[in-house]
Amino acid sequence: MKTFKGRTAVITGAGSGFGLEASRIAAGLGMNVVMADVQQDALDRAAAEIQALGAPVLAFRLDVSKAAEVEALGAATLARFGAPHIVFNNAGVGAGGLIWETTLKDWEWVLGVNLMGVAHGVRVFAPMMLAAAKQDPAYEGHIVNTASMAGLLNAPNMGVYNVSKHAVVSMSETLYQDLRLVTDQISASVLCPFFVPTGITKSDRNRPGELSDADKKLTKSQLIGQAMSDKAVSSGKVSAAQVAQFVFDAIAESRFYIFSHPKSLASVQTRLEDIMTLRNPTDPFAHKPELGDKLKAELRAAD
Numbered sequence: 001m002k003t004f005k006g007r008t009a010v011i012t013g014a015g016s017g018f019g020l021e022a023s024r025i026a027a028g029l030g031m032n033v034v035m036a037d038v039q040q041d042a043l044d045r046a047a048a049e050i051q052a053l054g055a056p057v058l059a060f061r062l063d064v065s066k067a068a069e070v071e072a073l074g075a076a077t078l079a080r081f082g083a084p085h086i087v088f089n090n091a092g093v094g095a096g097g098l099i100w101e102t103t104l105k106d107w108e109w110v111l112g113v114n115l116m117g118v119a120h121g122v123r124v125f126a127p128m129m130l131a132a133a134k135q136d137p138a139y140e141g142h143i144v145n146t147a148s149m150a151g152l153l154n155a156p157n158m159g160v161y162n163v164s165k166h167a168v169v170s171m172s173e174t175l176y177q178d179l180r181l182v183t184d185q186i187s188a189s190v191l192c193p194f195f196v197p198t199g200i201t202k203s204d205r206n207r208p209g210e211l212s213d214a215d216k217k218l219t220k221s222q223l224i225g226q227a228m229s230d231k232a233v234s235s236g237k238v239s240a241a242q243v244a245q246f247v248f249d250a251i252a253e254s255r256f257y258i259f260s261h262p263k264s265l266a267s268v269q270t271r272l273e274d275i276m277t278l279r280n281p282t283d284p285f286a287h288k289p290e291l292g293d294k295l296k297a298e299l300r301a302a303d
Contacts, residue, residue, distance in 0.1 A: 001085070001140045001251050005030035008081040010073070012064050012121065013091035015042030017198030018146065018191075021244035022088055027055035029248075032081045034058045036073055038091070038206045056081070063208065064091045064117030065109075074124040083132035085139075086251060089121035090146040090191075093203035096225025097218075098299075099159030106160055109211040114164035115171075118145045122175055126186075133185040141186035142251045145172045149194045149261070152268045155284055157225045157295070176256055189250050193243050194261040195236040224298055 009026040013019035015037035023046065026033045033055045037043040040061050047059035058080050062069040077084055093113045095106055122143065129141040150158065151165030172190035179186050218226070238260045250258045259265065270282050285292025 001142050001254070003140070004085075004248075006032075007085040008032040008034065008077070008083075009086040009088065010034040010036070010077055010084045010121075010125065011088045011090060012036045012062075012117065013146075015039050015046045017240050018193070018196075018244050018247070019088070019090045020046050021241045022090070022247060023050050024053070024241075025244055025248050026086070027053040030055075031086075032056045032058075034060065034073070034077050034081070034084065036060045036062050036064070036091070038063050063113075064089075064120060065112030067116075067120050070117075070120035070124050074128060077125075078128060083128045083139075083141075084125060085129075085141050087121060087125045087129070087141075087143045088146070088247065089118040089143065091117050092146055092148075093206070094229060095160050095204075095222075096158040096229060097160075097222035098157060101219045101221055102160045103213050103216065105211045105213050109207055110160045110164050111167075112211075114161070115167045118168050118171060121145075122171070126175070126179075129186050130183060133183050137185075139185055142254075143175065143186070143188045144191055144247055144251065144258070145175070145188070146191045146193075147172065149192050149259075149264055149268075151190075151192055153264075153271060153284070154281070157221055157228075157299075173256075187254050187256075189247070189256050189258055191243070191247055191258045192260075194238075194259075194264050195232040196238050196240055196243055196260055198233065198240050221299060224295070228295075 009031050011019050011022050014023050014035035023033050023035055027050045033050055035043060035047050035050065035057060043059055043061055047057050051057045058076060060073050060076055062073055064070055091113060093110055095110050133139045133141060145168055147168040148165040150162045151169035154162050169190055172188060176188040179188055243260045246258050246260065274281050283292060
């Protein structure tokens with residue numbers, strides 16, 4: 001996609017992080033911006049900022065895990081701007097801990113947002129974009145789904161998150177191939193960021209009450225996972241603004257894989273070599289054994 005001006009971008013998780021930064025870029029390119037987020041106050045602030053940049057904005061509060069709410073977003077977008085040209089299924093949440101300590105509500109919350117939120121976005125917007133392409137030979141569309149390096153690796157103590165993001169990578173690769181079967185006008189990308197300073201480690205603030213384990217204390221592994229994630233994310237050297245620019249660069253270049261930290265692909269290669277050579281999974285802390293030793297010691301220490 002080479003032309004952005006006058007076209008429409010739909011962005012979920014637009015109240016902060018990658019979504020807000022992508023909204024800023026879209027506004028700067030002269031696009032109409034549909035901004036969706038679950039947190040009303042953050043959405044209101046973000047939408048006001050993007051409107052002040054001169055962009056036509058449709059702000060829509062929704063929970064992406066709810067099919068009917070994403071369908072309503074689609075209908076509102078179509079009514080206001082017509083079929084979108086870019087859909088950035090970006091909303092996501094984070095959670096960690098030993099995988100057997102993940103509660104049913106944890107699974108429902110994380111998979112509901114990270115996996116089904118993307119699935120709903122694809123299900124609602126892809127047919128709309130395909131219909132627009134059929135009507136207009138000049139139409140161009142692109143769908144970007146936010147996964148993670150956790151969608152290509154399996155770091156310990158963050159199982160539910162890994163599972164959700166692996167599913168998004170699979171869905172995105174399939175979407176890319178399926179689109180190629182039926183059209184040359186619409187393509188797809190998957191975003192796999194590593195540790196970038198965003199608000200994802202605080203995503204529990206927006207967890208619905210019906211999926212909350214309010215009466216359950218966090219386990220030792222979950223507290224450790226939260227602390228490790230907070231430290232890793234806060235110390236990230238690549239900014240959310242840079243990642244958002246990577247997304248638009250990939251759309252312009254029709255490039256599928258988007259990485260914030262290309263050097264981390266060495267670990268992906270090691271994982272694939274494990275599979276190809278039937279080797280047991282390599283120690284993820286092989287290059288920093290002190291971190292692995294510390295994590296083991298903390299988890300094995302008596303309460």
